[in-house]
Amino acid sequence: MKEIKAYIRRDQINEVVERLQRAGAPGVSVIDIHPVGYGYEASPFEPHGARLVERYRYLRIVKLEIICADEQLAGLLDVIQTSCGTGNPGDGMVFVSEIVDAMRIRDGVRGPTALGPTLATEPSRRAS
Numbered sequence: 001m002k003e004i005k006a007y008i009r010r011d012q013i014n015e016v017v018e019r020l021q022r023a024g025a026p027g028v029s030v031i032d033i034h035p036v037g038y039g040y041e042a043s044p045f046e047p048h049g050a051r052l053v054e055r056y057r058y059l060r061i062v063k064l065e066i067i068c069a070d071e072q073l074a075g076l077l078d079v080i081q082t083s084c085g086t087g088n089p090g091d092g093m094v095f096v097s098e099i100v101d102a103m104r105i106r107d108g109v110r111g112p113t114a115l116g117p118t119l120a121t122e123p124s125r126r127a128s
Contacts, residue, residue, distance in 0.1 A: 002072075002097065004080070004095075005063060005097070006064040006066075006084075007093045008062060008084045010060035013062055020076060026066075027066070028064055028065070033063045068115070
């Protein structure tokens with residue numbers, strides 16, 4: 001299993017998530033972030049003495065997190081690159097990590113099977 005962390009421009013989020021879902025991504029987490037480093041520059045309109053939050057307030061970056069089967073990796077990376085790549089600075093960054101194990105908390109299923117859909121064999125339980 002692999003974990004994909006993609007840092008992309010916020011204005012591309014709808015298209016890339018829809019394309020990832022069509023490509024079979026088991027799930028996509030979208031996280032609003034405020035990047036520092038990796039080539040992200042502070043707003044040129046704010047003085048360098050400005051507080052960090054003020055300098056980086058206008059960046060529009062989101063992080064996508066996807067856990068997928070090894071055989072899905074190349075296809076999902078291609079979707080991200082073709083959806084988000086403009087050839088200009090600031091298109092984003094993607095990092096891939098190995099996932100040692102996964103466990104679905106509800107039923108204890110482990111490994112790549114935990115990423116897939118389940119067949120409900122008993123009524124859902126709600127916490128009281």
